[in-house]
Amino acid sequence: MRAYCFDRYRLALPPGHRFPVSKYRLLRERLEGHPGLVLIEAPAASDGELALAHTPQYVGAVVEGHLQPAQLREIGFPWSPEMVERARRSVGATIAAARSALSDGVAANLAGGTHHASADKGSGYCVFNDTAVAARLMQAEWHRRHPATRGSLLRIAVIDLDVHQGNGTAAIFRDDDTVFTLSMHGASNFPFRKEAGDLDVALPDGCRDEQYLDALDLALVELWRRHRDALPGLIFYLAGADPHEDDRLGRLKLSAAGLAERDRRVFEQARTRGIPVVVSMAGGYGRVIEKTVEVQVATIEAACRSCRQWNNRAA
Numbered sequence: 001m002r003a004y005c006f007d008r009y010r011l012a013l014p015p016g017h018r019f020p021v022s023k024y025r026l027l028r029e030r031l032e033g034h035p036g037l038v039l040i041e042a043p044a045a046s047d048g049e050l051a052l053a054h055t056p057q058y059v060g061a062v063v064e065g066h067l068q069p070a071q072l073r074e075i076g077f078p079w080s081p082e083m084v085e086r087a088r089r090s091v092g093a094t095i096a097a098a099r100s101a102l103s104d105g106v107a108a109n110l111a112g113g114t115h116h117a118s119a120d121k122g123s124g125y126c127v128f129n130d131t132a133v134a135a136r137l138m139q140a141e142w143h144r145r146h147p148a149t150r151g152s153l154l155r156i157a158v159i160d161l162d163v164h165q166g167n168g169t170a171a172i173f174r175d176d177d178t179v180f181t182l183s184m185h186g187a188s189n190f191p192f193r194k195e196a197g198d199l200d201v202a203l204p205d206g207c208r209d210e211q212y213l214d215a216l217d218l219a220l221v222e223l224w225r226r227h228r229d230a231l232p233g234l235i236f237y238l239a240g241a242d243p244h245e246d247d248r249l250g251r252l253k254l255s256a257a258g259l260a261e262r263d264r265r266v267f268e269q270a271r272t273r274g275i276p277v278v279v280s281m282a283g284g285y286g287r288v289i290e291k292t293v294e295v296q297v298a299t300i301e302a303a304c305r306s307c308r309q310w311n312n313r314a315a
């Protein structure tokens with residue numbers, strides 16, 4: 001399985017900043033040499049690619065350093081050329097993983113999941129929305145390869161299991177019936193003003209494994225019910241580690257085993273229906289960051305198993 005990384009592109013943060021940028025390096029180091037996994041340096045998304053989901057004015061303000069102080073406060077990062085390059089690579093990693101998934105069945109971005117960014121602004125440590133850009137680009141590329149389909153587009157599902165609602169993704173695809181957004185998140189967590197998606201599942205503080213997995217099963221049943229006439233051709237899976245019981249920002253109480261079972265169910269249900277999956281790591285803010293990394297390693301291992309099973313079936 002191919003996984004795309006870009007942690008060598010540093011994010012310049014002031015001392016004491018809350019964003020755990022070290023987790024990306026730690027994750028890559030844990031996965032180096034992992035059997036069945038190929039790590040690839042992510043390319044940078046172009047301005048034109050970013051404009052598939054963001055306004056040209058916003059893209060230009062980010063790239064040229066013209067964001068207002070209030071906009072930077074909402075994003076949570078100071079502006080720097082390094083911030084811009086890293087944000088481009090986050091999107092580029094998901095684009096590359098999406099292309100890989102369409103050929104191999106499963107692929108990964110070892111970061112990404114920047115679901116709070118909407119068309120004209122960033123928010124919550126999210127500069128550009130990697131899922132939205134990649135989804136729009138995959139639809140455009142699919143249409144070029146299948147001109148006989150005329151006006152039809154590749155149907156896409158976003159399964160967002162980060163503990164925070166994917167408000168930016170929901171906003172971008174609000175009026176787009178070719179992209180289905182499912183978000184399962186903490187009811188009382190950020191963002192405090194939610195953006196209605198196609199299917200939102202709000203969970204109470206303290207939610208544990210059994211309740212969470214029951215809710216996931218019901219959500220997936222509903223996802224397939226709404227696609228009974230035509231399945232999605234691609235799934236973007238945001239496998240946030242922040243529902244974990246050790247997470248500083250999560251407020252849920254899932255165990256590592258519960259999160260591993262969550263991943264297994266998502267990959268299995270997609271694979272049995274023949275739907276490729278792009279997985280991104282999304283959030284994770286462990287009190288002990290190594291625990292977040294352990295959860296993410298388990299997610300990538302589950303993705304590798306699913307990719308292997310996908311290719312065994314194809315053979």
